[in-house]
Amino acid sequence: GAVVSQHPSWVICKSGTSVKIECRSLDFQATTMFWYRQFPKQSLMLMATSNEGSKATYEQGVEKDKFLINHASLTLSTLTVTSAHPEDSSFYICSARYGGNTGELFFGEGSRLTVL
Amino acid sequence: QQQVKQSPQSLIVQKGGISIINCAYENTAFDYFPWYQQFPGKGPALLIAIRPDVSEKKEGRFTISFNKSAKQFSLHIMDSQPGDSATYFCAALDSGTYKYIFGTGTRLKVLA
Numbered sequence: 001g002a003v004v005s006q007h008p009s010w011v012i013c014k015s016g017t018s019v020k021i022e023c024r025s026l027d028f029q030a031t032t033m034f035w036y037r038q039f040p041k042q043s044l045m046l047m048a049t050s051n052e053g054s055k056a057t058y059e060q061g062v063e064k065d066k067f068l069i070n071h072a073s074l075t076l077s078t079l080t081v082t083s084a085h086p087e088d089s090s091f092y093i094c095s096a097r098y099g100g101n102t103g104e105l106f107f108g109e110g111s112r113l114t115v116l
Numbered sequence: 117q118q119q120v121k122q123s124p125q126s127l128i129v130q131k132g133g134i135s136i137i138n139c140a141y142e143n144t145a146f147d148y149f150p151w152y153q154q155f156p157g158k159g160p161a162l163l164i165a166i167r168p169d170v171s172e173k174k175e176g177r178f179t180i181s182f183n184k185s186a187k188q189f190s191l192h193i194m195d196s197q198p199g200d201s202a203t204y205f206c207a208a209l210d211s212g213t214y215k216y217i218f219g220t221g222t223r224l225k226v227l228a
Contacts, residue, residue: 001162032214043205043220044160093159101214102148105207107159 002028002098006108013084014116021079021111023094029074030096034105035067038091047092050077084115118143120208122219129226135193137222139206142187146208146217151180151191154203154221163204164191196226 003026013019023033031052036044048069049057056069066088068080077096081088093110097103121140129135139149150165166173166180166189173180179192193200206219 004159006159034216041221041223044218046215049215091157095159102209102211104150104162104165105216106162107152110157110159112157 002026002096002104002106004030004094004096004106004108006094006111008111009109010112010114012114012116015085016083018080018082019084019113021081021092021094021113023077023079023096023108025075025096025098025106028096028098030077030098031074032097032101033071033077034095034097035069035077035079036093036095038093038110040091044093047079081113084113086115089113089115118210118217120146120206120217120219122206122222124222125220126223127225129196129224131196131198131226131228133196133226135196135200135224135226136190137204137206137224138188138190139208139219140186140188141208141217143208143210143217144187145210145212147211148209149180149182149189150207150209150216151178152205152207152218154205160205193224196224198226198228201225 005024033050035047050071052071058064071077095107151163152160153163154160164178177194182189203221207216
């Protein structure tokens with residue numbers, strides 16, 4: 001299957017700082033990438049849809065000024081958690097769609113964010 | 117209508133047994149149904165997927181059964197192994213929004 005790389009795997013930061021998470025499609029170009037948040041023992045919560053060259057589309061209830069998404073190229077999307085607080089601590093997972101609007105979804109390894 | 121209902125929430129199976137996880141949906145715009153396997157601390161990995169024009173798809177020990185009229189699909193893991201212990205998510209692609217809708221997940225534990 002297609003490979004999606006996510007970095008860093010885990011990050012610890014102080015409250016008030018910003019953290020950037022990168023998501024790369026390694027062997028295919030992804031026009032669309034998605035960012036999810038997952039709480040312990042729960043399903044995947046879609047945060048936003050990232051489209052290359054345009055603004056991200058955020059799901060209802062997700063603060064776009066808190067979670068900045070940039071999709072500057074066909075292989076890279078970034079999620080920046082701005083002014084992070086302990087309640088932002090979570091497991092963040094990106095995914096990339098392979099092969100158009102009805103293509104398969106491949107996920108990165110996830111990034112564990114802990115805000116102290 | 118945007119939901120995919122998944123059951124059971126958790127499942128314990130003996131080694132060598134069959135694990136069965138069920139999902140149901142209502143939205144007729146859903147037209148692609150993948151299953152994902154997730155190990156703790158990792159991202160979900162695509163396991164197997166089916167389109168509604170077939171009723172069954174088999175890949176190794178993993179089989180999807182699909183009932184279009186009932187709007188139900190299930191994952192069968194034959195000869196379950198301890199290494200299959202993970203959380204499994206069903207999903208459906210909404211052909212109207214091109215978004216994937218995920219089930220709530222099933223935590224499978226296979227006893228050695």
